[in-house]
Amino acid sequence: MSELAGLIRPDLQGRTPYGAPQLAVPVALNTNESSYDVPPEVVDAISAAVTAEAAHLNRYPDREFVRLRERLAAYVHRTTGCPVSAEQVWAGNGSNEVLQHVVQAFGGPGRVALGFTPSYSMHPIISEGIGTTWVDGLRGRDPGRFDVDADLAVEQVQRHDPDVVFLCSPNNPTGTSLDLSVVERVYEAAPHSVVVVDEAYAEFARPGTPSAVSLLPGRPRLVVTRTMSKAFAFAGVRLGYLAADTEFTDLMRLVRLPYHLSSVTQAIACAALDHADLMLATVEAVKQTRDELVSGCMALGLVPVPSDANFVLVGGFADERASWQALLDRGVLVRDVGIRHHLRITAGTPAENAAVLDALRVVTEGES
Numbered sequence: 001m002s003e004l005a006g007l008i009r010p011d012l013q014g015r016t017p018y019g020a021p022q023l024a025v026p027v028a029l030n031t032n033e034s035s036y037d038v039p040p041e042v043v044d045a046i047s048a049a050v051t052a053e054a055a056h057l058n059r060y061p062d063r064e065f066v067r068l069r070e071r072l073a074a075y076v077h078r079t080t081g082c083p084v085s086a087e088q089v090w091a092g093n094g095s096n097e098v099l100q101h102v103v104q105a106f107g108g109p110g111r112v113a114l115g116f117t118p119s120y121s122m123h124p125i126i127s128e129g130i131g132t133t134w135v136d137g138l139r140g141r142d143p144g145r146f147d148v149d150a151d152l153a154v155e156q157v158q159r160h161d162p163d164v165v166f167l168c169s170p171n172n173p174t175g176t177s178l179d180l181s182v183v184e185r186v187y188e189a190a191p192h193s194v195v196v197v198d199e200a201y202a203e204f205a206r207p208g209t210p211s212a213v214s215l216l217p218g219r220p221r222l223v224v225t226r227t228m229s230k231a232f233a234f235a236g237v238r239l240g241y242l243a244a245d246t247e248f249t250d251l252m253r254l255v256r257l258p259y260h261l262s263s264v265t266q267a268i269a270c271a272a273l274d275h276a277d278l279m280l281a282t283v284e285a286v287k288q289t290r291d292e293l294v295s296g297c298m299a300l301g302l303v304p305v306p307s308d309a310n311f312v313l314v315g316g317f318a319d320e321r322a323s324w325q326a327l328l329d330r331g332v333l334v335r336d337v338g339i340r341h342h343l344r345i346t347a348g349t350p351a352e353n354a355a356v357l358d359a360l361r362v363v364t365e366g367e368s
């Protein structure tokens with residue numbers, strides 16, 4: 001062990017960091033980004049917003065990011081149908097930072113966070129990174145299904161009495177949405193917990209999938225996190241946010257670093273939110289590609305999990321690691337999420353979809 005490795009906090013020794021490969025490949029479908037470029041009209045608006053900001057970069061940004069919060073609140077209202085005020089919104093550099101703020105405030109040493117695996121790999125990494133004990137809960141008793149079993153979730157919440165509970169809908173990496181009754185039941189079963197519903201992929205959900213934002217009134221311990229990285233096609237900007245009770249958002253100010261959202265980030269995000277329709281214009285196309293990916297995989301004899309997100313978890317690979325490598329050898333990068341016989345594939349453009357299905361055809365023929 002090196003001298004430094006011996007100095008690091010004992011609970012971090014031997015841990016692996018988040019590490020989705022960033023490889024230069026023709027078809028990158030491994031991190032659930034949008035494959036569509038920012039539209040030219042929005043590029044112009046962003047450039048103008050940055051230019052307007054440039055001369056004032058000698059000053060710190062608005063620490064309370066008021067203009068941005070107003071726009072995010074309007075966007076949440078518009079996309080969920082639920083009124084949310086600017087004071088109910090909090091934001092950070094990606095929803096990862098927002099999730100970290102939540103755990104910094106409510107988790108930490110001597111405290112417990114519970115999630116239902118398989119789910120987003122950063123929930124445990126963020127929790128443990130700040131000394132919170134992580135409990136890997138079970139989603140259900142049938143390993144072939146990925147819905148959260150409400151009775152089992154309630155039982156685990158009661159057993160572990162966590163300080164923070166993570167739910168994720170649509171869930172990464174399975175694509176499955178949660179019935180809101182599961183959120184209600186977990187909230188009621190966990191009177192000492194903050195309940196996080198990670199809705200990073202909410203805009204891709206099939207019609208009739210309500211947002212947990214509708215459950216916020218009267219539930220001060222509930223928080224819904226979202227991001228501009230996925231449907232909004234803005235991953236490079238790093239802007240995530242949450243909606244919660246105003247008292248909750250106020251507490252976030254205790255743990256954020258001063259001026260955590262740069263003037264440039266705020267200006268760019270506001271410019272893009274002013275063009276929300278253009279930024280969201282590809283969501284329907286992505287949903288269609290996702291559905292075609294599902295049917296294409298079924299036609300190949302694979303077993304895709306029904307998805308409400310911009311990716312599909314596909315089962316039926318005899319050896320998922322070998323298949324992952326064989327796809328990469330054909331220029332297609334997908335994600336091995338550590339679930340046996342499964343790979344996760346982001347829905348990209350129709351051309352990327354055709355490429356991944358072609359590569360899958362060759363790979364699955366090779367397996368059989």
Ligand code: PMP
Nearest residue numbers: 094095096120172200227229240
């Ligand atoms: N939540 C989930 C479920 C995700 O899949 C991701 C990104 N992969 C995030 C949060 C974080 O996204 P970002 O930090 O880009 O907002």
